[in-house]
Amino acid sequence: MTTRTKPGNGANPKEPRPVAARIDELNDRVWNQMFDNFEAALSQARNILADAERIGYREGTAYAQLNIAWCHSYLGNNEEARIAFEKALELYRDLDDPVGRSKALNGLGVLSHNMSRYERALDYYTQSLDEARRHGFRGREASTLNNIGEVCADLGNYKEALDYFLKAYDIIPEEKNTEQKANILLNIGKSFTRLENYDLAEEFIRKALELAESESERVVVASAWDVLGRISRGLGNLTTAEERFRKAIALAEGTKSRREIIEALLDLGSLLIDRGSLGEAQEVLERAARTSEEIHAKALYYAAYERLAETHERKGDYKTALEYFRRFVRHEREIQNEDTTRKIKDVQIQYEVERTQREAEIYRLRNIELKEKTESLEQMNRQMLTISEIGQRITSSLDMETVVSTLYDSLRGLLVTDLFAIALYDQASKSLKYAAYIQDGRRIPRESVPLDPKRSFAAWCIRQDQPVFIRDLNAEYRNYLQGEPKFFLGKPGLSFIYLPLSIEKKVIGVMTVQSYNKESYTEQHLRFLVALAPFVAIAVENSLIHDRLEELNRELQREKEQLERATHQISYLANHDSLTGLPNRRLLFELLRKSFDLARRSGSKVGILYVDLDDFKPINDKFGHLTGDRVLVEISERLQSVLRASDTVSRVGGDEFVAVLNHVRGKADVESAARKVLAVCDAPFELMGESCRIGASLGISIFPDDGDSLEALLHCADSAMYTIKHSTKKGYAFYAK
Numbered sequence: 001m002t003t004r005t006k007p008g009n010g011a012n013p014k015e016p017r018p019v020a021a022r023i024d025e026l027n028d029r030v031w032n033q034m035f036d037n038f039e040a041a042l043s044q045a046r047n048i049l050a051d052a053e054r055i056g057y058r059e060g061t062a063y064a065q066l067n068i069a070w071c072h073s074y075l076g077n078n079e080e081a082r083i084a085f086e087k088a089l090e091l092y093r094d095l096d097d098p099v100g101r102s103k104a105l106n107g108l109g110v111l112s113h114n115m116s117r118y119e120r121a122l123d124y125y126t127q128s129l130d131e132a133r134r135h136g137f138r139g140r141e142a143s144t145l146n147n148i149g150e151v152c153a154d155l156g157n158y159k160e161a162l163d164y165f166l167k168a169y170d171i172i173p174e175e176k177n178t179e180q181k182a183n184i185l186l187n188i189g190k191s192f193t194r195l196e197n198y199d200l201a202e203e204f205i206r207k208a209l210e211l212a213e214s215e216s217e218r219v220v221v222a223s224a225w226d227v228l229g230r231i232s233r234g235l236g237n238l239t240t241a242e243e244r245f246r247k248a249i250a251l252a253e254g255t256k257s258r259r260e261i262i263e264a265l266l267d268l269g270s271l272l273i274d275r276g277s278l279g280e281a282q283e284v285l286e287r288a289a290r291t292s293e294e295i296h297a298k299a300l301y302y303a304a305y306e307r308l309a310e311t312h313e314r315k316g317d318y319k320t321a322l323e324y325f326r327r328f329v330r331h332e333r334e335i336q337n338e339d340t341t342r343k344i345k346d347v348q349i350q351y352e353v354e355r356t357q358r359e360a361e362i363y364r365l366r367n368i369e370l371k372e373k374t375e376s377l378e379q380m381n382r383q384m385l386t387i388s389e390i391g392q393r394i395t396s397s398l399d400m401e402t403v404v405s406t407l408y409d410s411l412r413g414l415l416v417t418d419l420f421a422i423a424l425y426d427q428a429s430k431s432l433k434y435a436a437y438i439q440d441g442r443r444i445p446r447e448s449v450p451l452d453p454k455r456s457f458a459a460w461c462i463r464q465d466q467p468v469f470i471r472d473l474n475a476e477y478r479n480y481l482q483g484e485p486k487f488f489l490g491k492p493g494l495s496f497i498y499l500p501l502s503i504e505k506k507v508i509g510v511m512t513v514q515s516y517n518k519e520s521y522t523e524q525h526l527r528f529l530v531a532l533a534p535f536v537a538i539a540v541e542n543s544l545i546h547d548r549l550e551e552l553n554r555e556l557q558r559e560k561e562q563l564e565r566a567t568h569q570i571s572y573l574a575n576h577d578s579l580t581g582l583p584n585r586r587l588l589f590e591l592l593r594k595s596f597d598l599a600r601r602s603g604s605k606v607g608i609l610y611v612d613l614d615d616f617k618p619i620n621d622k623f624g625h626l627t628g629d630r631v632l633v634e635i636s637e638r639l640q641s642v643l644r645a646s647d648t649v650s651r652v653g654g655d656e657f658v659a660v661l662n663h664v665r666g667k668a669d670v671e672s673a674a675r676k677v678l679a680v681c682d683a684p685f686e687l688m689g690e691s692c693r694i695g696a697s698l699g700i701s702i703f704p705d706d707g708d709s710l711e712a713l714l715h716c717a718d719s720a721m722y723t724i725k726h727s728t729k730k731g732y733a734f735y736a737k
Contacts, residue, residue: 023052023060030067034074036218038256042071062091062100069107073114074219076258076295081111102131102140109147114259116298118151125151139180142168146184149191154299156465156505158191165191182211182220190227194505196463198231205231219260222251226264233271242271262288262300269307273314282311302328313552318559322552329545386414387528391535398546403539404436411513415525419493419514422540423449425462425507432458432510435540439491454482458510461498465507467533468498469526472518495520499529501537508544511536579629580636583650588658591648592710595662596703606703607661607670609677610717611639614695614729616655623687631685631694638680643673658714667702667734674698674732682730697724698732706735 026048034041045067052060069084085107092100109124125148132140149164165188172181189204205227212220229244245268252260265288272281285308292301305328312321390410394403408420419439423432426448434446451459457468460480470476473494477485485492493514501509511533515521575587583591595606613635620628632655639649639657648660661673681696699721701707706716716735724733 019051019055020057020060023048023055023057024063027060027063027067030064034067034071036216036255038071038074042068042075045071058091058095059097062088062095062097065091066100066103066107069111073107073111074255074257074259076291076297078111078115078296082108085111098131098135099137099140102128102135102137102144105131106140106144106147109144113147113151113154115296116154118155121151122148138171138173142172142184143180145171146180146187149187153187153191153194154505156502158194158465162188162191178211178215179217179220182208182215182217185211186220186224186227189224193227193230193234196234198234202228202231218251218255219257222248222255222257222260222264225251226260226267229264229267229271233267238271238275242268242275245271258291258295259297259300262291262295262297262304265291266300266303266307269304269311273307273311278311278315282308282315285311318552318555322549322556325549325552329549386410387531387535390532394539395535395542397539398542400435400540400543400547403536403543407536407539408436408438414528415513416515416517416520417513418516419496419512421446422501422509422511422536423458424509424540424544435509452483452486455484455486457481457485457496457498458512461500461510462507465500465502467500467526467530468496469521470497471495471521491516494518497521497526497529499533499536501533501540503537503541508537508541577651580633580651582636582657583648585650585652588648588650588652588660589710591650592660592713595648595660596708596710598662599703602663604662605664605666605705607659607664607673608701608703608713608717609659609661609670609674609732610699610701610714610721611657611659611677611681612697612699612721612725613655613681614697614725616694619685619687619692619694627687631687634685635681638683639677642676642680647673658717664702670700670702670734671732674700678730678732695730697721697729699724699735700732701735706737 026044030041030045030048045064049061049064049068052058052064065084065088069081069088072078072081072084085104089101089104089108092104105124105128109121109128112118112121112124125144129141129144129148131137132144145164145168149161149168152158152161152164165184169181169184169188172184185204185208189201189208192198192201192204205224209221209224209228211217212224225244226248229241229248232238232241232244245264248264249261249268252264265284269281269285269288272278272284285304289301289304289308292304305324309321309325309328312318312324390407393410394406397403397406404422407422408417411417411420417438419437421434421437423434423437425432429448429450431448431450433448437444437446451462453459453463457470457477457480461468468480470480473485473492473496494516495518496512496514498510498512500507501511511529513521513529575584575590576582577584592606592608598604599606616628616631619631632651636649636651636657639659643649643659643661646662648662650658650660652658659673659677661670664670677698678696682693684691684693686692699717699719701713701716701720703713707713720733720735724731
């Protein structure tokens with residue numbers, strides 16, 4: 001949690017007027033009671049600002065602006081907070097108040113940090129630190145060191161962060177209030193939690209909690225319970241962890257500090273995912289995402305998107321999972337691009353520093369082995385440029401194979417690569433999955449390898465997030481391992497370097513180069529690979545994200561195809577007779593409309609044959625319905641066989657069929673088709689060894705002669721059919737008006 005320090009009065013008049021003294025008193029009261037209710041404190045600070053401006057009391061105005069800025073910051077109103085901090089800074093500069101300048105700069109740093117603008121935050125913190133040290137303000141120095149440590153922690157540099165926190169704690173003046181000490185102890189505990197040293201983590205968090213509760217610092221108390229929940233989760237005590245996360249949320253809600261609420265919600269959501277409570281996890285994480293977006297906390301809402309993607313993926317909702325994952329990737333790439341830019345800038349700065357140093361060295365040794373030194377320095381210069389070139393080449397590809405081959409081809413020309421490997425770290429199984437394992441120039445398939453924390457160099461590298469540098473295996477392995485080193489495949493290297501591949505706060509894998517000989521690598525090789533490792537991590541992460549997006553897209557495509565097949569099947573079943581496969585009455589009406597429209601345009605006619613089978617019921621009665629169904633199927637096939645491809649046969653009832661004859665010239669064409677239909681219907685059926693006949697009665701109507709609506713024409717054909725049915729049967733009749 002970010003440390004704030006009491007603004008104070010800066011360069012107040014030696015004998016402030018009574019009204020000014022009252023304003024100072026009210027400003028102090030707002031500051032001390034701010035955590036009880038930020039909204040109420042904001043309202044009071046605005047009133048104080050108005051009074052101070054009314055009487056022209058600039059010291060009180062600056063103090064009120066700082067209080068307003070801090071209230072807005074904790075409420076997540078970032079733009080309003082920025083404006084207030086900048087107004088306070090401008091006033092303190094006009095007043096020539098170094099304490100005030102340091103406080104305002106520190107506030108701007110905190111605001112930038114909360115919005116994940118780390119470079120800007122460090123710039124403000126550096127200016128604040130310079131003011132504090134120049135004027136001997138130990139309390140201000142401690143606050144700023146603590147805040148710089150928080151930036152280091154957010155960037156995953158936990159050991160460096162601990163150094164800043166411990167320095168800050170050592171220089172806190174004895175008279176300082178306990179809030180600052182509690183904040184620093186809390187941050188130390190958070191760092192040990194990240195380093196998985198849970199015993200030390202809980203010890204510092206308990207101390208912070210005790211101090212915060214004694215002074216009713218409720219935001220610190222809420223944050224402490226959240227970290228205690230992380231410790232319980234890390235130790236596998238999930239029930240206790242959930243209780244602590246929920247307690248942290250309740251406490252944070254009481255303070256209305258939205259950043260503390262979001263962090264506790266994210267921790268609870270992750271725990272619920274692990275426990276399989278996906279519905280509740282979704283609700284919790286959606287609330288965290290909404291609140292993060294409202295306060296523009298980029299790092300927090302992209303963390304919420306990542307966990308929401310995992311939740312929906314586990315629920316099988318791949319479309320929503322893909323949408324959240326795309327949001328997460330978009331924001332992560334923004335941060336990665338910032339990280340890449342920062343790394344390139346660091347390399348360029350380092351290059352310029354070393355170039356200047358080398359130029360000075362060349363000048364000093366101009367007459368002492370000048371040629372040898374110049375060649376060496378030129379080689380170092382080429383190496384620094386190579387880092388930038390390789391980094392840009394590998395981060396421009398999303399394909400893992402391309403990344404690996406480009407990296408390997410580049411490295412083997414610069415150092416010994418008897419063995420080169422990149423492995424991805426699976427935190428859940430504590431194992432490595434090799435993306436590439438190249439020994440003696442050959443790619444060798446590797447299975448996942450479990451990590452032995454006592455005997456694995458890779459495990460040490462991942463746990464400590466630090467490189468392993470071995471010049472002589474037998475002489476130096478005890479510096480890293482508690483037992484004999486374990487090698488799973490091939491000839492072991494006698495000298496090697498392992499490097500962690502880290503993105504933000506997360507180690508995603510390791511890279512190693514190894515030699516069969518001792519003393520194959522130097523400090524220069526180590527510096528080169530350490531500078532290159534961030535580029536490799538970004539390239540590997542990009543390829544993993546790309547692969548995951550491809551898999552989600554494939555899954556969505558499969559779901560889409562299945563849905564299309566199901567839709568097609570449903571449409572087919574809705575429009576066709578399930579027994580014969582012929583169009584049903586619904587589809588018949590649609591086809592008739594199209595036939596009538598075509599006939600109108602072409603000037604042709606349409607014949608409609610209403611077919612009713614004769615003597616079909618005795619077949620069912622004698623042989624059963626299954627045999628009757630087979631007869632209906634065969635009748636449908638016979639009807640289709642004697643009609644043209646442009647004609648349509650449909651089944652509209654139990655033993656009733658309708659044939660639609662397109663492009664007919666007159667009755668003669670229809671009559672010819674009717675005789676064919678009668679003939680095939682009258683042909684005998686072989687049923688269980690017996691020859692049986694059924695026959696058919698046909699009624700005929702013609703469009704447009706007998707009408708121009710499909711209902712009327714079907715009625716006409718049906719009426720004509722009944723004329724035959726009730727007289728001779730096994731014949732046909734045209735509709736007669």
